[in-house]
Amino acid sequence: MGEFKVHRVRFFDYMPTAIRAMAFNAHTERLALGRMDGSVEIFNFADRYFQEKVIPGKDSRSIEALCWVGGRLFSAGLNGEITEYDLENLRPKYSLEAYGGPIWTITSNSQGAHLAIGCEDGTVKLFEVLEESIQFERNLDRQKGRIISLSWHPSGTQIAAGMMDMIRVFDVPTGRAVQRLLVDRGFGGSKSRETVVWSVVFLSDYTIISGDSAGKVQVWDGHTGTLVKTHLVTKWDVLALSVSKDESSVVVGTSEGTVIQFQFIAPTLQQQQDKEWVRTRTFKNHTHDVRALAEIETAIVSGGMDTQLVVRPLLEKFDERSHASALRKIQFPHRNLVFCAKKAGLLLFQFPGQLELWRLGESDGHGKPGDSLPLKRKPEKLLHLKRKGEDHICCSALSSCGGWLAYSTMSSVRLYRLQTDNNDISISKVPKLPKILRSAHQLCFSSDSSKLFAASSQSSVLVIALSQSECKYVHTLKPKSGSRQPIHLMTNSVDGKWLATANSDCEIHVYNVQKLKLHCIVPVYGSCPSAMGIHPTTNNLTMVHADQQIFEYSIVEKQYTDWSRKLQKQGLHNLWLDRDTPVTHVTFNPKNPEQILLHDMHMFCIIDQSLPLPDQKTQFYNQMTLRSLSEQERPSHLHAFKICKTFQDLLSVSLLDDQSLVMVERPLLAITCQLPAPVRQKKFAT
Amino acid sequence: MAKKLLRTSPSSSNKFNSANMTDDFQLHLDSSDDDAPEEVTFEESKASALRSMKNALETSKREKDLLKEKRRKRQEMFQEQKKRRLLPAHILEEIDTAPSKKQKLPRDQAESNHEEAYCSWEEGREGSKEGYEKETKKGFKGNIRRLKGNYSVMRVADQSSTNSQQQTAMDFIQARLYGPGSQRTTNNEVLSLQNKRGPNKSAAMQFVNKKWGTEKKAKAEKLKKQWIQKRKVPSS
Secondary structure, three states: OOOOEEEEEOOOOOOOOOEEEEEEEOOOOEEEEEEOOOOEEEEEOOOOOEEEEEEOOEOOOOOOEEEEEOOEEEEEOOOOEEEEEEOOOOEEEEEEEOOOOOEEEEEEOOOOOEEEEEEOOOOEEEEEEOOOOEEEEEEOOOOOOOOOEEEEOOOOOEEEEEOEOEEEEEEOOOOOEEEEEEOOOOOHHHHHOOOEEEEEEEOOOOEEEEEEOOOEEEEEEOOOOEEEEEEEOOOOOEEEEEEOOOOOEEEEEEOOOEEEEEEEEOOOOOOOOOOEEEEEEEEEOOOOOEEEEEEOOOEEEEEEOOOOEEEEEOHHHOOOOOHHHOOEEEOOOOOOOEEEEOOOOEEEEEOOOEEEEEEOOEOOOOOOOOOOOOOOEOOEEEEEEEOOOOEOOOEEEEOOOOOEEEEEOOOOEEEEEEEEEOOEEEEEEOOOOOOOOOOOOEEEEOOOOOEEEEEOHHHOEEEEEEOOOOEEEEEEEOOOOOOOOOEEEEEEOOOOOEEEEEEOOOOEEEEEOOOOEEEEEEOOOOOOEEEEEEOOOOOEEEEEEOOOOEEEEEOOOOEEOHHHHHHHHHOOOHHHHOOOOOOOEEEEOOOOOOEEEEEOOOOEEEEEOOOOOOOOOOOOOOHHHHHHOOOOOHHHHOOOEEEEOOOOOEEEEEEOOOOEEEEEEOOHHHHHHOOOOOEOOOOOOO | OOOOOOOOOHHHHOOOOHHHHHHHHHHHHHHHOOOOOOOOOHHHHHHHHHHHHHHHHHHHHHHHHHHHHHHHHHHHHHHHHHHHHOOOHHHHHHHHHOOOOHHHOOHHHHHHHHHHHHHHHHHHOOOOHHHHHHHHHHHOOOOOEEOOOOOEEOOHHHOOOOOHHHHHHHHHHHHHHHOOOOOEOOHHHHHHHHHHHOOOOOOOHHHHOOOOOHHHHHHHHHHHHHHHHHHHHHHO
């Protein structure tokens, strides 16, 4: 093992966007998340909550609500448009103007045949869901106020609409408003303000549950139009409501950041009492407003202005404590936003609106492990490249020599040539890219910077040859399986011979770049790969999956390596498997071919293949213990997984050619500082 | 010694019999005076009557003329105002010939047109020239040009993508969640409270975290230096 000089980088001002809406698809077990900047993320809940797909946002797009119809995803926003997304090509399929002004909510009926949207002008518009598109059917009776929330009755014959100061129930076949439920205003100062019914839920026994801006959760009888019960849960707004599939539990999200559960149970145990909605649990997992909520079978998923996605499993549904029953907070994206030019010592930071290129600082000093060395030269920002157009940046890449820079949005790919002469940097755009290069899901430069690999639709890869200042299209590498899913990981070997790609179907293909054809397909494993890397000398492909399994596949021999088989036979340590964030980067040490360097959000690990593997009884995090042992005792306690937890909230770890590590951290506290204002809560003794 | 009396009443337009007049007079005079009746000759009274008639005619004519003059002046003024509101003829021609391109008039053409119009208006107006200049300058925002009636010409691309309805909706939500009456506080306060109530009690965020509120701290430093300077100067 040796000492590494570490560049501790904290100047990446990564700022995630607030979560605005979410929708869970129970059939495919995918959660769609809509953020304030218009981007949509798809999480695979069956695969350790892995962030499978990201559809980047757009300046003019706004998302107020999301809904699934079968396998299709629809969103509606304040720009008045309904958008359907193409999840295979990661782009919007089409946008339909609804001509009702800003749209506040969209919901589908349980049969999946109709979509209803609530508009600013007071109309509820019905759309028919057709094979490839949607078509406007009719308007229900127009109302005087704006329609903020909608909920279909499970039979599809009635819709409850939450408006200002009231809830209206519509009869769908005739379009008439049948009931009007008047919502009280708050007491005190807020009596002069109208109450906004932020969310409403229509149950199959004609009970309507509503959450409004006065902080009340009210239970109504939909037949008679009367109020059954009022629960005052908070002083601020109740922003989101979600009902479970079997309608026995309703969760409510508030501006305070609390999520409150109501269950339909008998309040006392005696004498067969009638069931009613009783407030049971309160979860305080957020610091800011909770704006999106979903109750799935075994967990409550919440997201809001503090940009974190929190999955709170309901413990009564689990028999034993495992990683599945632990609280999960997803704070960072499960893909790389930092790219490192190893030879040149440059870092590229990808933001949705721009790219920043930084040169790392230098230090001459020497010291003991754990010392901070003085800086001879500070890190400096070389380039701030703003994107052109409205679409946000989808992916980017930096060549290892630091001479080429590329980024892609949904509508275009741009390639730049960089020249650094001492302290000056000049950038020139490469004009006239091949027409076939329209947009890419992933971009990757070969290690000698002679080729650019762009992941395009249907898991194919475009190979573009780069010369002095121009580029030429060479070939398209297509997978044999004909999968239509997009590629989310791409890596190539140092000798320039091999390229490995992984797509959302968990397929990993290895291509021979010199012969430009498919070399082999790695046996499919049930979980999606979250990080891949090709060893510089042995050309072994190391894959880490979302469920924390590690495999090593020899590309030359087309089979798993002996070490990998040994690891699978022994099994990974429980503490490794219980980690809750996926590994996002795999890299290698050229000076020590036995080492594999990986990191996730909370730890940095070096796997030494020459050391024995730990079994279940060994102490896993043993670095501190080893330091206290003497030189003779150490070798017997060593095992392959060396984990360092000094650096927290890691976004990226890479190893430069001069044997220094670059750790890019983004402290969560720095993100919290820039969030919007939370509510003022009066706490005792403050 | 007959006193000559001039009759100025309007009823003198009638041709009175001089005898009758004298009789009347006499009656009036007799009551106040015992003098002999006066003698007014026929010619004199005729002349006076004619004169008064002429005067009356003249005054009425003058009044009519005056009214006419006023009306004419008013009409002229209206004509002038009307001419002012219309664009000069050549610009109207241009617009007539290119009605389909109304939405996408290029910026320089619009500007040059406006300049020409502006000059011709300048020539025509003397009185409130400055007032009018200000008006046109204020009204000319971007590429919006006012035409006759309620139409205005502007470029679609110059409009921002969030139209007014969307902006109202966003303002509504912003006002409900963060506007007045929403009882919000700052991140600083929440984190500082966490520091003070946590298991390891420490100071507020701006003192614990060096990078917090750097502008405020810099300003405070500057003020402190200024105050020290002030204290030094009077004492030294």
